[in-house]
Amino acid sequence: MTDVSNPVQAKHDVLIVGAGPAALTAAIYTTREDIETVLYERGVVGGLAAITDMIDNYPGFEDGIEGLKLAESLRKQAERFGAVIELGEVTAIHDEGEYKRLETTDGDKYARAVLIATGSDYKKIGVPGEETYYGRGVHYCATCDGAFYRDKTLVVVGGGNSAIQEAIFLTRFTTHIDLLVRSTIKASDVLQKDLQELVAAGKITVHLNTTTDEIVGKDKFVTSVKATKDGSPAEFTVDGVFVFVGLDPNSIFLKPTPIRLDEIGFVLTDQNLMTSMNGVFAAGDIRSGATMQIASAAGEGATAALKIREYLEGRKHPVQN
Amino acid sequence: MAKNITIFTTNTCGYCHMVKKYLGAKGMTWDEVNLDEQPHRQAEALQLSGAMTVPVTVVTKDDDSQEVIVGYNLAKLAPAVA
Numbered sequence: 511m512t513d514v515s516n517p518v519q520a521k522h523d524v525l526i527v528g529a530g531p532a533a534l535t536a537a538i539y540t541t542r543e544d545i546e547t548v549l550y551e552r553g554v555v556g557g558l559a560a561i562t563d564m565i566d567n568y569p570g571f572e573d574g575i576e577g578l579k580l581a582e583s584l585r586k587q588a589e590r591f592g593a594v595i596e597l598g599e600v601t602a603i604h605d606e607g608e609y610k611r612l613e614t615t616d617g618d619k620y621a622r623a624v625l626i627a628t629g630s631d632y633k634k635i636g637v638p639g640e641e642t643y644y645g646r647g648v649h650y651c652a653t654c655d656g657a658f659y660r661d662k663t664l665v666v667v668g669g670g671n672s673a674i675q676e677a678i679f680l681t682r683f684t685t686h687i688d689l690l691v692r693s694t695i696k697a698s699d700v701l702q703k704d705l706q707e708l709v710a711a712g713k714i715t716v717h718l719n720t721t722t723d724e725i726v727g728k729d730k731f732v733t734s735v736k737a738t739k740d741g742s743p744a745e746f747t748v749d750g751v752f753v754f755v756g757l758d759p760n761s762i763f764l765k766p767t768p769i770r771l772d773e774i775g776f777v778l779t780d781q782n783l784m785t786s787m788n789g790v791f792a793a794g795d796i797r798s799g800a801t802m803q804i805a806s807a808a809g810e811g812a813t814a815a816l817k818i819r820e821y822l823e824g825r826k827h828p829v830q831n
Numbered sequence: 832m833a834k835n836i837t838i839f840t841t842n843t844c845g846y847c848h849m850v851k852k853y854l855g856a857k858g859m860t861w862d863e864v865n866l867d868e869q870p871h872r873q874a875e876a877l878q879l880s881g882a883m884t885v886p887v888t889v890v891t892k893d894d895d896s897q898e899v900i901v902g903y904n905l906a907k908l909a910p911a912v913a
């Protein structure tokens with residue numbers, strides 16, 4: 511039994527950092543095994559899946575499912591079995607033997623096993639104007655801010671799955687989008703087909719070999735984007751810019767710990783999804799080698815939960831000599 | 832105590848959902864302005880927040896002073912509605 515009576519120094523069986531698809535799936539598995547589980551979420555329950563408009567490749571939904579709906583269903587399913595979701599941030603993890611101590615925005619928490627499922631956040635391009643016009647013409651979340659661009663024009667920066675998917679979503683508001691792609695488009699065939707239809711309809715113009723150099727504005731709002739296309743300067747007069755150039759791992763809080771990260775900052779694990787700190791596991795987008803999909807994040811969450819159970823059983827029933 | 836809370840939202844915005852979830856868990860009520868349904872009120876949200884984003888939460892206090900919270904920001908939202 512865990513002692514959750516002291517809210518400041520509550521001791522848990524499992525504490526999961528994050529409440530995205532990996533975390534919520536893990537919580538469904540641990541709680542169904544009667545393992546007391548608390549999740550800490552600093553942003554949106556459902557993670558990046560909750561801020562994605564439509565998910566077409568999560569198994570079991572033949573017509574696709576809205577990201578927010580999938581997130582809600584995952585949350586309800588985890589809560590049905592007793593998972594507790596706290597709104598707050600984990601800022602450090604310390605190995606204190608049987609219990610790990612986690613510093614959170616609600617004070618210190620203790621857990622026998624920890625699952626890091628913190629995913630990643632949007633990467634910035636790092637050009638002049640990006641910080642200045644953040645939220646006033648520079649955006650990273652189409653489902654949040656797209657509605658402000660009804661009958662307006664946009665630049666979308668990026669050429670991967672997310673950029674194409676979000677550009678397609680934004681056409682429901684905009685009159686025209688210039689898609690600036692540094693090299694070539696690296697998106698799935700299905701997305702490229704949808705993109706081609708919008709290009710043919712004059713809703714999107716694709717600019718390959720185009721780097722974004724500066725976001726220019728006037729009177730607090732964006733007016734244009736300066737770029738280099740095929741080696742020559744180019745300027746796009748638009749009302750706003752949406753940036754989707756990849757993701758940065760949410761692992762800053764792990765840097766001072768002995769938990770090993772790869773050169774980019776993703777968490778290294780062994781075949782049991784355990785990190786270099788005993789009893790601390792990682793699953794989903796934050797894990798080095800992850801395939802960055804909701805289905806695989808959910809799969810890793812389930813695997814991690816089963817490995818955590820084995821780990822806890824080893825602790826509760828140590829092998830007798 | 833908050834006398835009145837208004838949240839500017841859109842249908843697809845996950846962070847809007849979190850603001851409503853937080854206030855709901857505290858037993859609070861609010862007026863919602865859904866900008867997908869009332870696009871003409873966008874300018875109002877922009878004027879209040881200075882940003883082209885949702886959620887925008889406007890908390891009117893007992894003394895009629897107003898606090899505007901842009902985005903899902905618990906560090907600001909929690910004390911504003913306490």
Ligand SMILES: Cc1cc2nc3c(=O)[nH]c(=O)nc-3n(C[C@H](O)[C@H](O)[C@H](O)COP(=O)(O)OP(=O)(O)OC[C@H]3O[C@@H](n4cnc5c(N)ncnc54)[C@H](O)[C@@H]3O)c2cc1C
Nearest residue numbers: 528530531532552553557558600628629794795802803804
């Ligand atoms: C625009 C876009 C479109 C996408 N479309 C698809 C798609 O169609 N199909 C698909 O399969 N995948 C898609 N993906 C990828 C998919 O969203 C991710 O692979 C999936 O959400 C990863 O799940 P996760 O649980 O590992 O991490 P996340 O979903 O990133 O969740 C991690 C959570 O941890 C929280 N967190 C981080 N640090 C802390 C901390 N210190 N303390 C507390 N909480 C913390 C974060 O706030 C976040 O909510 C898309 C991604 C993007 C960006």
